[in-house]
Amino acid sequence: MEQVETLDKACETAGQWVLDRARESAASGGIPTLLENRTQYEENRFTHGARAVPAPWLLIRRLYDREIWRRPEIRSWIRLHLEAGLLPASPGVSFDQASDDNLRNWAWILLNPLTLLIEKRGTLNLSSAEIVEIYSLFREASRGTIRCEVIVPLLGVEGDLPNPLKLGNVYQLSRFTPQEKNRLAGRWLNQGIITERALHRSKFKLSFEEIYKQPEQEDFQQTLQTEVELIITALRLAASGRVGAPALFENREVSGLGITAQNLPNLDVPEVVMKPLLLDADTVRRTRENYGLLAAANDGTSKFQLDVSLRRFNQAYSRDNLEDQVLDYTIALESCLLRGLSDELSYRFSIRGATVAMTKRDPVQTQSDLKRIYAARSKIVHNGRMPDPDLVQLCNDLSRVILLCYLERLADGRSVKAISDDLDLQVVRSLHVTQSKS
Secondary structure (H helix, E strand, O other): OOHHHHHHHHHHHHHHHHHHHHHHHHHHOOEEEEEEEEEEEEOOOOEEEEEEOOOOOOOHHHHHHHHHHHHHHHHHHHHHHOOOOOOOOOOOHHHHHHHHHHHHHHHHHHHHHHHHHHHOOOOOOOHHHHHHHHHHHHHHHHHOOEEEEEEEEEEEEEEEEOOOOOOOOOOOEEEEOHHHHHHHHHHHHHHHOOOEEEEEEHEEEEEEEEEEHHHHHHHHHHHHHHHHHHHHHHHHHHHHOOOOHHHHHHHHEHHHHOOOEEOOOOOOOOOOOOOOOOOHHHHHHHHHHHHHHHHHHHOOOOOOOHHHHHHHHHHHHHHOOHHHHHHHHHHHHHHHOOOOOOHHHHHHHHHHHHHHOOOOOHHHHHHHHHHHHHHHHHHHHHHOOOOOHHHHHHHHHHHHHHHHHHHHHHOOOOHHHHHHHHHHHHHHHHHHHHHOOO
């Protein structure tokens, strides 16, 4: 506790001393500016333009370039953090043995949180409480503890949502506010991570805040992406609509680190979403049920047996061409319905699909629809013929029903092949029953 208080006081004193020097520099030479391409998001519109933006944080860089790290105020600050084990140093190297390169590097590390805070606040007039807080978070990050906020904009979701609600293990579904969009607009629109149209059309988001250890970062990043994939897939299986997510944004500024972004190409959808998913209480209920089935099937105890089917199902949502969508949906169904087969494919495709979905859909109509889908798939592959536009929605509807039927049976511990083989036996038994009655 005593060390924390000592470090807090040192950071407050050194931080204010640096700010005083920066203000002196501003008084003599003015606040530097940067010419930036800025994008500002407001409700229903964006404004763009290159403009000179005040950049008071550049004064800290100027002080650094003028070798402020040689000053005793900075050197004592460095020494205290080095002795606390908060700065990277070679084994056995003490402060008195440090080279100029060491001092420059350590000074830059200590000045960085203050620079980020000035950039965020846009002023050199920072309170002692703000300085103490940013360096407290810096110390946590130095010890390997990262605090971050994650935002995943959703595309193709509309409807009413009075209150935020939890989806999956960590994410919360809520409205994507203009203020939150504006935080992303200036930084990422001009870098191709997310487009203006996508940001404007995004009405909802997935988000959460997390604290994790740096050695766990790789696992943490994988968890973030896996959770998003499961939730988006659960939404897609819940109702018709081209829901997707273009990117994942991880804001670690609270730890003095900054913002990172990750594209999600397998979950993205075309910017012009023709048919959005309508969010209501029933859709939310089904989404939660679907998430449970997906998480159970993908729990890591064995290779996920529907991974190909669900990957092609999701891939169809990112396609622009109708024939690509039909092929992806058909492959998603073939991968489960035809598991282990090499002949009578068209017949088994339709009869197995009709059987597995018989409690949710008229089997005669399902078999007819599946025959139509398989025939269209063959015409695309062998004759290059474009499908009927209405066929895409039928493919989506049947894929959602049949994949959910498989997920429900996987929850009972059976393999995909065993489920498909059981469907053949189910057909034979039904013929036996029919024959007995006659």
